[in-house]
Amino acid sequence: MTDEDPPPAAPPFRAGFVAMVGRPNVGKSTLVNQVVGQKVAIVSDKPQTTRNRILAVVNRPRGQLVLFDTPGIHKPMHRMNERMLDSAVRSIGQVDVALWVADVTESYGPGDRHVRDLLKQSGRKVVLALNKIDAIPKPKILPIIEQYRHLLDFADVVPVSALTGENVDVLTSRLLAHLPEGAPLYPEDFLTDLPERFFVAEMVREKILRMTRDELPYSTGVVVDSFQEGPDIVRIEASIFVERDTQKAIVIGKGGSMLKAIGTAARHDIEAFLEAKVFLGLFVKVREKWREDAATLEQMGLGEHRRE
Ligand code: GDP
Ligand code: MG
Numbered sequence: 001m002t003d004e005d006p007p008p009a010a011p012p013f014r015a016g017f018v019a020m021v022g023r024p025n026v027g028k029s030t031l032v033n034q035v036v037g038q039k040v041a042i043v044s045d046k047p048q049t050t051r052n053r054i055l056a057v058v059n060r061p062r063g064q065l066v067l068f069d070t071p072g073i074h075k076p077m078h079r080m081n082e083r084m085l086d087s088a089v090r091s092i093g094q095v096d097v098a099l100w101v102a103d104v105t106e107s108y109g110p111g112d113r114h115v116r117d118l119l120k121q122s123g124r125k126v127v128l129a130l131n132k133i134d135a136i137p138k139p140k141i142l143p144i145i146e147q148y149r150h151l152l153d154f155a156d157v158v159p160v161s162a163l164t165g166e167n168v169d170v171l172t173s174r175l176l177a178h179l180p181e182g183a184p185l186y187p188e189d190f191l192t193d194l195p196e197r198f199f200v201a202e203m204v205r206e207k208i209l210r211m212t213r214d215e216l217p218y219s220t221g222v223v224v225d226s227f228q229e230g231p232d233i234v235r236i237e238a239s240i241f242v243e244r245d246t247q248k249a250i251v252i253g254k255g256g257s258m259l260k261a262i263g264t265a266a267r268h269d270i271e272a273f274l275e276a277k278v279f280l281g282l283f284v285k286v287r288e289k290w291r292e293d294a295a296t297l298e299q300m301g302l303g304e305h306r307r308e
């Protein structure tokens with residue numbers, strides 16, 4: 001016992017909002033799932049899967065990250081895409097840090113440039129995650145980092161693999177380091193602010209996209225019509241909207257086989273998510289131009305960004 005050194009000061013707790021930005025299919029949803037450690041954002045090998053932004057709360061001993069998984073950013077082509085763009089811009093404007101996710105397996109293109117311009121406009125701190133490093137040889141990573149570094153004044157550039165989890169913890173701690181000091185924004189057991197219905201719809205939609213492969217357009221939508229929690233079972237009924245009879249036939253399949261497979265796979269995920277036994281009733285409905293139907297958009301959580 002000699003000097004009375006004070007104990008080293010604990011690093012300050014940090015908390016703040018992070019928007020994930022990046023063109024479709026770069027791995028944003030996969031990254032959210034990896035960071036959060038639970039399936040909250042749906043993953044698909046088709047672009048534009050994530051229509052709504054998903055808020056997830058990541059708790060670490062040194063801080064709390066509130067993550068927005070913004071929809072894929074691209075040039076507006078029809079109404080829904082404008083809404084998506086709107087929501088992305090709004091997300092970026094409200095956060096402490098923007099997390100730009102880019103794909104190292106694809107060369108930098110117009111879609112990325114669009115994201116970069118948007119981020120520059122936003123004036124936010126930007127952390128760049130160069131994703132999918134598992135898919136390229138290691139020596140190729142450095143030149144790609146160099147190439148991106150010239151595009152923006154990044155707060156950090158972190159190569160990661162959302163698929164394998166490589167370097168994702170480094171990314172998380174770099175993000176935390178850029179957040180303001182402060183108390184947690186949400187209770188620790190808070191996972192997301194989106195209602196369970198939304199997750200149920202997303203899980204069904206994910207199965208449809210995955211199982212029908214390229215036969216269905218992105219226009220397929222799912223709306224949960226009823227959600228009743230009983231003592232032993234949660235009874236859920238949902239409508240699947242397609243635009244044509246031929247698409248309805250694809251979703252139903254021979255003798256109902258496809259719909260049955262979709263239902264079974266979705267039910268497994270929903271049961272794991274809700275931690276309850278689930279009865280899932282699925283109904284396929286043809287509604288031409290359902291995307292233009294404001295009421296349907298409203299039910300799917302897209303109504304808040306209406307501009308007209
Ligand atoms: P999002 O549209 O940006 O949300 O992208 P997703 O998370 O849906 O991922 C799109 C596709 O890329 C899926 O097939 C993922 O499995 C794949 N993917 C995502 N992250 C990685 C990664 O780190 N490495 C590899 N090899 N594939 C990935
Ligand atoms: Mg996604």
